Amino acid sequence: SDSYSLLILPGDGIGREVMAEVRKVIDWLGANRGLTFRVEEGLVGGASYDAHGTPLTDEVMARAQAVDAVLLGAVGGPAYDDLDFSVKPERGLLRLRKEMDLFANLRPAQCFDALADFSSLKREVVAGLDILIVRELTSGVYFGEPRGIHADDNNPDNEGGRVGVNTQRYTSGEIRRVARAAFELAKKRGNRVCSMEKANVMESGILWREEVQWVHDNEYPEVELSHMYADNGAMQLVRRPQQFDVIVTDNLFGDILSDAAAMLTGSLGMLPSASLGAPMANGRPKALYEPVHGSAPDIAGQGKANPIACILSFAMCLRYSFDRAAEADAIEAAVERVLADGVRTADLMGPDGGTAVTTGQMGDRIVAAL
């Protein structure tokens, strides 16, 4: 039987609770499908800061580089809001992304039929929605230099006397590799890619558009490619999201647009993500999987969290890291079945009420449906 190494980083808040449910699925696969996972655990985010004064230690970083895949819960919380930028919980996440070079962040926005009424959008606009946002994750304004806050005391026109700077910087190579990821994914789906930028006001957007077009024309002429300004993209996502198949965009636009897209489905607690890099020696891509939702400090520790996003993230892990499509499909089907049976965590309760199950009960039900 195959053996897979996993580093689990539960992180903060509900990250820990939802990860416990993933463990149940892992155990089930071991017992029933003969898949052996070598699982280690580590600290990240606020939890790591509390223990070590840094959101990610070199030791955990090295382990992340060595395993087949990393599963992450969530990082952050109000206790860390006033920390210095350099030790914020988010920095743990950004360091993982950057050093593992996870350039392609896959964020599916799928509307589960049983939950279509949870959306603030009309049922007919979102029912059956199935789009995939591919966000560039290791470059752009998140990482560009120079950056910082500087004194600007000698400028009499600058009341307050400071300047804040960040740099949006993309190389053609960075754009091409994420474009390739998007085209490859589109070929297995609807065969359509829409690329979003602001080429009308930013040169980095012009480069983005030209390089995506280049990859298309030279390598994927059979995939349908369109370009859209990101502001129009935000509008179209709200107006008629079903027009899209795969969307490819930069780090910052991807952050904003994927959150808007996630919310279309009405169930943020349901949405997984995968962050993929280049193939390792064993042929598997560097990979980190995490739910789209955050650490939700307001409900942490109360057994209210929805573990589905994290469990579906693990399903993506089976699919993209371990080529275990059958098991990934089985987990997704189990989730659908449990939802169709009306099992709901607190975040999925309609105005009509009903009784919510706990995080643990939801995990048990999904395992039982496997």
Added chain:
Amino acid sequence: SDSYSLLILPGDGIGREVMAEVRKVIDWLGANRGLTFRVEEGLVGGASYDAHGTPLTDEVMARAQAVDAVLLGAVGGPAYDDLDFSVKPERGLLRLRKEMDLFANLRPAQCFDALADFSSLKREVVAGLDILIVRELTSGVYFGEPRGIHADDNNPDNEGGRVGVNTQRYTSGEIRRVARAAFELAKKRGNRVCSMEKANVMESGILWREEVQWVHDNEYPEVELSHMYADNGAMQLVRRPQQFDVIVTDNLFGDILSDAAAMLTGSLGMLPSASLGAPMANGRPKALYEPVHGSAPDIAGQGKANPIACILSFAMCLRYSFDRAAEADAIEAAVERVLADGVRTADLMGPDGGTAVTTGQMGDRIVAAL
């Protein structure tokens, strides 16, 4: 009677058609309210490029600086898509914004009751919606230096050999002045401001947050202030937009978020905007008014355009440049009445059909309702 000078820049596509309807309103105010407008007209965008090889001539720029207010239709179109960046139609708009120093862009997102069903969102989510986005308009990544596309030939890791760079740069003074505009506007509305940035990943966002907080604490402690990351902001706008009163954000986030907010209302053809700068010698602010929609080349020249956004932009002009709240109210009420009577341009036709009026007929009906 007072006399007001206006520079009208119809621009491209439907910009010209909708502006013709504003002229009818201007004429009505002259004949019936004794308001005298000295109106001049000029070229901008593609129209100016066609005539002069530039999207904005120095001569038009100088006239824009000299008048009380500028009314702009829309710029751009596919005929100009392959132009060099420096002569793109958008550059005319950006030069006007920058040289007139129009730092506060006001974008109301209001849902007209008669049109609530046009939204892709559920009626109960958007009915009565009335939020105001205040977008910083003269700085940030739209204007920061260095910028451009450069060769990166000596970098063997950069397939394609180019780099695209833009700079996000804000001074504390730039942030404070737009924050003040937002707080002032909030005082006349719901008294709440929500500021959006990405302070968790960008230092310019940290400065943004700190300076908005500073203005609040020192000058507007009585206004309620909250902060939100822009990705969460995009989500909350889709999930529960009514939670907001005034949103203040930077140039790029404002571009994306205001378009998403506009689309919530389901009727982009309805939404006006004002871009305001510092007071001139006569006490009036530098000002430019324009509809949020673009030049819509697909329907240009067919009499299908909805003139309401442009007419409501002129109502904002009466309110913010000329202190003519009574006339602004009258125009807004006339628009509401005409909509309540079921008068619809093509963009406002529901699936049930009906007969659309032309651009000119809509203008006539609004004037008749005054």
